[in-house]
Structures are given as C-alpha cells and as structure tokens.
Amino acid sequence: MKILVAVKRVIDYNVQIRVKEDNSGIVTDNVKMSTNPPDDNAIEEAVKIKEAGKATEIVAITIGDDKAQETVRKALAVGADRGIHVKADGIIEPLAVSKILKAVVEKENPDLVFMGKQAIDDDCNQTGQMLAALLNWPQATFASKIDVKDKSLEVTREVDEGLETIEVNIPAIVTCDLRLNEPRYASLPNIMKAKKKPLDQMSATDLGVDTKPRIEQIKVEEPPKRKAGIKVANVAELVNKLKNEAKVI
Amino acid sequence: MSVLLIAEHNNKELKPFTLNVINAATQIDQDTHVLLIGHNADSVAKSISEVSGVKKVIHVDSPIYENYVAENYVPVILKNAENYSHIVSAANTFGKNLMPRVAANLDTSQVSDIIKVLSADTFLRPIYAGNAFATVKTNDPKKCITVRPTSFDPAPSTGGSAEIVKGDPGEEYSLTKFVKKEEIKSDRPELGTARIVISGGRGLQSGENFKLITAVADKLNAAIGASRAAVDAGYITNDHQVGQTGKVVVPDLYIAVGISGAIQHLAGMKESKVIVAINKDGEAPIFSVADYGLEADLFEALPQFLEELNKLNTIQK
Ligand SMILES: Cc1cc2nc3c(=O)[nH]c(=O)nc-3n(C[C@H](O)[C@H](O)[C@H](O)COP(=O)(O)OP(=O)(O)OC[C@H]3O[C@@H](n4cnc5c(N)ncnc54)[C@H](O)[C@@H]3O)c2cc1C
Ligand SMILES: Nc1ncnc2c1ncn2[C@@H]1O[C@H](COP(=O)(O)O)[C@@H](O)[C@H]1O
Numbered sequence: 001m002k003i004l005v006a007v008k009r010v011i012d013y014n015v016q017i018r019v020k021e022d023n024s025g026i027v028t029d030n031v032k033m034s035t036n037p038p039d040d041n042a043i044e045e046a047v048k049i050k051e052a053g054k055a056t057e058i059v060a061i062t063i064g065d066d067k068a069q070e071t072v073r074k075a076l077a078v079g080a081d082r083g084i085h086v087k088a089d090g091i092i093e094p095l096a097v098s099k100i101l102k103a104v105v106e107k108e109n110p111d112l113v114f115m116g117k118q119a120i121d122d123d124c125n126q127t128g129q130m131l132a133a134l135l136n137w138p139q140a141t142f143a144s145k146i147d148v149k150d151k152s153l154e155v156t157r158e159v160d161e162g163l164e165t166i167e168v169n170i171p172a173i174v175t176c177d178l179r180l181n182e183p184r185y186a187s188l189p190n191i192m193k194a195k196k197k198p199l200d201q202m203s204a205t206d207l208g209v210d211t212k213p214r215i216e217q218i219k220v221e222e223p224p225k226r227k228a229g230i231k232v233a234n235v236a237e238l239v240n241k242l243k244n245e246a247k248v249i
Numbered sequence: 250m251s252v253l254l255i256a257e258h259n260n261k262e263l264k265p266f267t268l269n270v271i272n273a274a275t276q277i278d279q280d281t282h283v284l285l286i287g288h289n290a291d292s293v294a295k296s297i298s299e300v301s302g303v304k305k306v307i308h309v310d311s312p313i314y315e316n317y318v319a320e321n322y323v324p325v326i327l328k329n330a331e332n333y334s335h336i337v338s339a340a341n342t343f344g345k346n347l348m349p350r351v352a353a354n355l356d357t358s359q360v361s362d363i364i365k366v367l368s369a370d371t372f373l374r375p376i377y378a379g380n381a382f383a384t385v386k387t388n389d390p391k392k393c394i395t396v397r398p399t400s401f402d403p404a405p406s407t408g409g410s411a412e413i414v415k416g417d418p419g420e421e422y423s424l425t426k427f428v429k430k431e432e433i434k435s436d437r438p439e440l441g442t443a444r445i446v447i448s449g450g451r452g453l454q455s456g457e458n459f460k461l462i463t464a465v466a467d468k469l470n471a472a473i474g475a476s477r478a479a480v481d482a483g484y485i486t487n488d489h490q491v492g493q494t495g496k497v498v499v500p501d502l503y504i505a506v507g508i509s510g511a512i513q514h515l516a517g518m519k520e521s522k523v524i525v526a527i528n529k530d531g532e533a534p535i536f537s538v539a540d541y542g543l544e545a546d547l548f549e550a551l552p553q554f555l556e557e558l559n560k561l562n563t564i565q566k
Contacts (some may be wrong), residue, residue, distance in 0.1 A: 019381050133353035164430045214357075230543050
C-alpha cells in the first residue's frame with residue numbers, strides 16, 4: 001500500500017501574526033515558518049502504518065515556493081520515503097491545491113491520501129474534501145482514530161456532537177485531527193539521511209493546473225481590539241461585578 | 250439569483266444553527282430556499298417552512314439519508330444547484346465536511362466561515378485563528394459559502410409559511426458507510442448557543458476535578474467548555490472543545506478557569522460579551538481579553554464562587 005501525504009508550510013503556530021500596514025496581507029518576512037500542525041499528524045500516522053507492515057511507501061508532497069521544500073525534508077526526516085515539490089508562488093487556493101493533488105494522484109496511484117483537516121493560516125478546511133470530490137473517492141474528515149482493514153479503513157471522526165465512526169473503502173482521502181497521534185521529532189541522523197532521499201520537483205504548469213486565485217482578497221485588517229478589563233481582588237467582588245455592573249447573572 | 254441552504258438536522262429536529270445560517274442567507278438574497286435531505290423528517294420540513302425568511306423548502310426523503318454522509322448528500326445538492334447563485338451551510342463539522350465536496354464538483358472556490366455579508370459576492374472572514382479579518386470577493390458564477398453561525402442572530406423560528414415541495418433522491422454512494430455516532434446527551438444548554446459558558450483547562454488537573462466546573466454550571470444553567478489541552482488529557486470529551494479547531498462560542502458570559510489563553514483558544518471565545526478569567530498566573534495571556542480577571546487558585550476560587558452565587562436571591566436563567 002502506498003500513502004501520499006500533503007504537507008503545507010505555514011507561519012509557525014506560536015507566532016503572533018502581524019497585518020501589513022497597507023492591508024494587503026500578513027507579514028511573512030523574517031517570520032518563523034513550520035509544517036501546518038495537523039499535517040505532522042498525517043505524516044506520523046502514515047509512518048505508523050508503514051511500521052506496522054501495512055504500507056510500503058510514503059510520499060510527501062507540498063505545493064508552494066522554493067522554501068516549501070523544507071516541509072517535505074522534515075517529512076522525509078520522520079519517515080517518508082520520497083518527496084515531491086510542486087512549485088507555485090503566491091496564494092494557492094484549496095481548489096487549485098486539490099487539482100494539483102489530483103494530477104499527482106493520477107501519476108502516483110496511491111491507495112490513501114492523508115492530509116491535515118485545516119491549514120492554520122487560511123483556516124479553509126477544504127482541500128481534502130475537494131480532492132475527494134475530484135477523484136470521487138470516499139472522504140474521512142477530522143480523523144482522530146484510523147483502523148486499517150483489508151480493503152477499507154474504519155475511521156473515528158471528531159464531530160460537533162461527539163464522535164462518529166465511518167468505514168471507507170480504499171482508495172480514500174483522510175484529513176487528520178491533532179488528536180490522531182503524537183508526532184515524533186526528527187533525530188539528527190535522520191535529518192542527515194533525509195537530505196539524500198529523492199525529492200522530485202515540478203511546476204503547477206507541468207501538471208496543467210491553473211493556480212490563479214478565484215477569490216480576490218480585497219483587504220486584510222486587524223480585528224477590533226477588546227478594551228482592557230480589570231482585575232478583581234476576590235470572588236465576592238467578581239460576583240458583585242457580574243451581577244450589578246455587567247448584569248449577566 | 251437565489252440561495253440554496255443545506256439544512257442540518259437529525260430527522261427529528263432542525264439543528265438550531267440552521268436558523269443563524271438562514272439569517273445570513275437572507276442577507277445575501279431574499280429568495281432563500283432550504284434543501285432538507287433526510288428520512289422520515291416531515292416534522293423538520295414543517296418547522297423549516299415556518300422560519301421567517303424561508304421562501305421554499307425542498308424535501309428529499311429516502312432511507313439512504315437516515316444518517317448524514319456527505320458523499321450521499323452531494324449528488325442531491327448538485328441536482329438542485331442549477332437554479333441557484335449561492336449554496337450555503339453552517340461552518341461547523343456538518344458544513345465543513347460537506348460544502349467543499351459540493352464546491353469542487355462545481356469548480357468553485359469556496360468561501361469558508363464568513364462572519365459578515367458585505368454584498369452578494371463580498372464577505373468578511375477571519376483568518377489566522379481570528380487574528381486578522383479578510384474582506385474577500387468571489388468571482389465564481391456559483392458561490393459556495395459556509396457561515397459562522399455565532400456571527401449571525403438566529404432567524405425567528407415562526408412567522409414564515411413557505412411551500413414544501415418534494416425533491417428527488419440522488420444515487421447512493423456505496424464506498425462510504427456510516428457505522429455509528431456516539432452522541433453525548435445532556436440536559437445542559439448546548440455549548441454553541443448557551444447564554445453562559447464555563448470552561449476548564451489543564452489547570453483542572455483531572456477529569457474528576459471538572460465537577461467543580463459542573464457545580465457552577467448547574468447553578469448558572471451554563472454550558473461546559475474546555476481547552477484542547479483538557480480534552481487531550483482526557484478530562485472531558487472532544488465535543489466540549491472551544492477554539493480554532495473546536496467550537497466557536499459567543500455567549501453573554503464566558504468564564505475561563507485554569508486556561509492560559511493560547512491564541513488557538515482565544516479564536517473560539519474572544520467575541521464573548523463578558524469574559525471572566527480565573528488563573529493563578531497573573532501573567533497568563535487570558536487576562537489580556539478578560540473583562541474581569543481573578544488571580545487565584547481555582548481550587549479555592551471555584552467553591553467560593555459557588556458559595557457567593559448561592560447567596561444571591563436571583564440568578565438570570
Ligand atoms: C493547530 C493547533 C490548533 C489548536 N486548537 C486549539 C483549540 O481549538 N482550542 C484550544 O483550547 N487549544 C487549541 N490548541 C492548543 C493551544 O495552543 C494550547 O496548547 C491550549 O489551549 C492550552 O490549554 P490550557 O490553557 O488548558 O493549558 P495550559 O496552557 O497548560 O494552561 C493551564 C493554565 O492553568 C493555570 N493553572 C494551573 N493550575 C491552576 C490552579 N490551581 N488555579 C488556577 N489556575 C491554574 C496555569 O497558570 C495556566 O495558565 C491548538 C494548538 C494547535 C497547534
Ligand atoms: N499548498 C499546500 N501544499 C500541500 N498541502 C496542502 C497545501 N494546502 C493545503 N494542503 C493540505 O490540505 C489541508 C487542509 O488545508 P485547507 O483546506 O487550506 O485548510 C492541509 O492540512 C494540508 O494537508
């Protein structure tokens with residue numbers, strides 16, 4: 001079984017982002033970048049399945065500028081066998097990403113595609129579902145547990161009401177939640193070894209995909225700030241304020 | 250131009266957030282139709298027809314739709330899509346799972362999680378966990394949109410008298426099978442719509458200690474929330490998680506207990522009207538959004554809080 005894993009390079013989740021002064025976007029110069037957090041879970045799950053003897057090859061793929069390659073290298077360092085970098089600049093919308101992934105799926109013929117449930121920059125939560133649509137494959141989104149069966153997966157999904165279990169035939173798309181597993185760290189020797197693993201490069205144009213955004217980003221602004229509150233000295237004061245000042249209880 | 254809205258329900262009841270989405274939809278276009286895909290859900294069809302602002306209900310009934318599976322819903326939506334300029338649903342786990350599968354089939358770039366309708370093609374949406382707001386304009390002829398329900402008031406559930414028409418079911422998708430849903434039933438108000446929410450974090454130290462939170466929640470008729478750390482640690486189930494990758498809540502009162510206030514948590518609660526933080530670390534970032542901060546050990550503060558509440562003659566419900 002072969003697993004394709006999509007990893008996106010995003011601003012690190014610990015960074016307090018800043019809006020550009022001309023309101024054209026977010027400041028990215030000299031800002032720490034890393035792999036989109038749930039994409040680490042996607043890689044980890046693929047590696048665990050391979051370690052359990054149920055997968056033979058893991059291919060990590062990213063779509064982005066030259067630096068996005070770092071994300072693939074990191075995936076190679078924790079256990080992916082091979083990497084693909086599809087070069088594309090600027091904002092690549094989930095629809096375009098999913099078209100690129102579809103083209104790659106048609107070349108690589110993986111049995112499973114793992115991805116994150118949501119990119120923490122655009123917060124779109126679309127790409128996996130879109131890829132599943134384009135391929136007409138089953139989709140198991142927001143996965144917090146995956147059982148690999150003979151020709152199917154049993155997946156536990158995190159939904160608003162609690163947990164849902166579905167069974168999807170292979171081939172399938174899975175989008176991963178952070179609770180799926182505990183991603184491992186890359187050891188130094190493995191980081192060195194990853195540098196020698198194959199990493200193919202191609203462009204979106206090579207794959208015949210037009211990545212021009214369909215959605216115009218007219219402006220990006222800071223959200224309204226909350227005005228500063230006060231500290232109360234004790235619980236009695238708190239309850240008094242809630243009752244008589246805020247009038248919420 | 251008109252809007253097709255995909256209803257969320259369990260064949261017995263309409264999920265309350267559908268009302269908020271109906272309100273958003275009517276701001277896009279007055280001609281809002283609701284597509285109800287289900288099985289033996291006549292009572293749901295009737296209740297949607299009574300919602301103010303709904304012009305038509307298309308009711309599709311088949312045993313295939315006993316349980317919600319996006320792969321089964323999509324062919325029905327595509328069949329009906331032709332007559333509409335916009336297709337909308339809630340930006341919760343229902344709509345997030347469904348809408349992109351519709352959008353890709355229509356070759357449309359979806360606009361996720363809108364918090365304001367600026368015009369029929371221009372919307373405001375949060376990005377980077379709500380640390381920036383983007384104004385976006387979609388140029389696709391058919392627009393697929395998910396709506397953050399808590400950013401819109403619910404449409405009144407009465408006052409409408411829409412016609413109900415029967416629609417045709419789609420083909421069954423055989424590669425995905427619903428197995429089970431573990432729904433946690435409680436008598437408490439729903440987290441998404443509660444007037445008061447009290448949430449616990451890693452500071453609670455155990456699931457057992459959450460009873461301190463429960464006691465206050467009972468007294469205030471509040472819903473219970475949690476940070477991701479508290480869910481990860483197994484103190485409480487995932488349906489309670491508030492934040493960027495959990496639920497967004499906008500109650501009148503949000504009480505954060507033993508929660509540090511990471512940006513991913515703030516993403517789910519910082520629009521609340523009044524925020525209270527109880528934390529023993531005076532430097533915790535949660536205090537920067539709190540209207541009332543109490544720097545205290547929660548194991549002392551929560552029992553005292555309950556005691557003070559008990560002294561009050563009246564408590565708003
Ligand atoms: C991609 C991504 C998505 C995420 N999504 C979410 C999300 O949706 N929701 C979410 O909540 N988090 C989310 N997180 C996690 C988030 O970054 C934080 O790790 C998490 O919110 C921390 O939870 P916490 O505040 O309970 O724990 P901690 O940060 O450990 O804070 C515990 C707090 O309790 C206080 N405390 C301890 N003991 C006591 C006591 N006795 N009395 C009073 N106070 C006490 C401490 O001072 C501390 O401030 C996400 C992270 C990532 C990377
Ligand atoms: N540019 C990209 N390169 C690789 N994977 C991506 C890219 N964009 C999105 N993805 C994948 O799609 C998931 C969901 O992204 P999104 O739909 O943007 O929230 C991410 O967690 C990634 O796994």
